């Protein structure tokens with residue numbers, strides 16, 4: 615089956631706030647879904663087992679969902695979704711608020727947020743599915759929620775290889791220009807026949823979305 619077939623399923627774009635040993639962290643997830651029409655309201659969240667976020671949710675049984683809007687910068691998605699918080703403070707340059715419970719909500723033009731308490735955990739191989747009750751949240755939503763389709767088609771964003779929604783980057787290899795490298799967040803393509811990608815310093819970042827150099831992917835024909 616071509617990856618684009620699974621890509622026809624609809625997803626939203628969310629920042630998941632957690633804490634591990636008292637330290638707030640956040641990652642990006644598409645796999646969030648409302649499942650109960652009655653009370654209490656419930657959500658499903660699927661995360662990859664080896665993420666730092668899963669360690670935090672398993673430890674505390676709490677997480678937040680911040681609904682990203684079409685105005686949320688690609689750089690925020692790259693900072694939270696392409697780097698693990700295991701050894702880094704990913705929230706350092708991201709506008710956020712830490713709730714009384716110690717878990718963060720993201721304030722980068724997000725539509726709204728929910729605080730969720732885990733009631734059931736389903737281990738599904740490489741993924742963990744958390745069933746959770748919504749115990750608090752925004753009074754109202756603002757802006758337009760970002761869909762995964764919008765992120766891919768309008769922001770030219772990608773998800774990390776191995777994630778459930780991964781689709782390979784569209785080939786834009788320049789036959790005449792030699793090798794090229796693509797930003798996994800915004801799709802910017804670095805191609806310079808006179809100055810190779812390897813020669814850029816390690817601190818170089820994407821000129822469009824500020825994604826780090828080491829996350830760039832070599833494009834093949």
Ligand SMILES: Cc1cc2nc3c(=O)[nH]c(=O)nc-3n(C[C@H](O)[C@H](O)[C@H](O)COP(=O)(O)O)c2cc1C
Nearest residue numbers: 641642643644645661662665666667695697698699
């Ligand atoms: C667009 C996008 C969608 C993603 N969707 C998911 C997802 O649904 N589930 C998941 O576990 N990881 C998803 N990820 C990957 C995590 O955000 C990523 O592994 C992150 O580095 C985990 O950080 P942590 O180790 O601090 O928890 C997504 C990333 C991006 C950029």
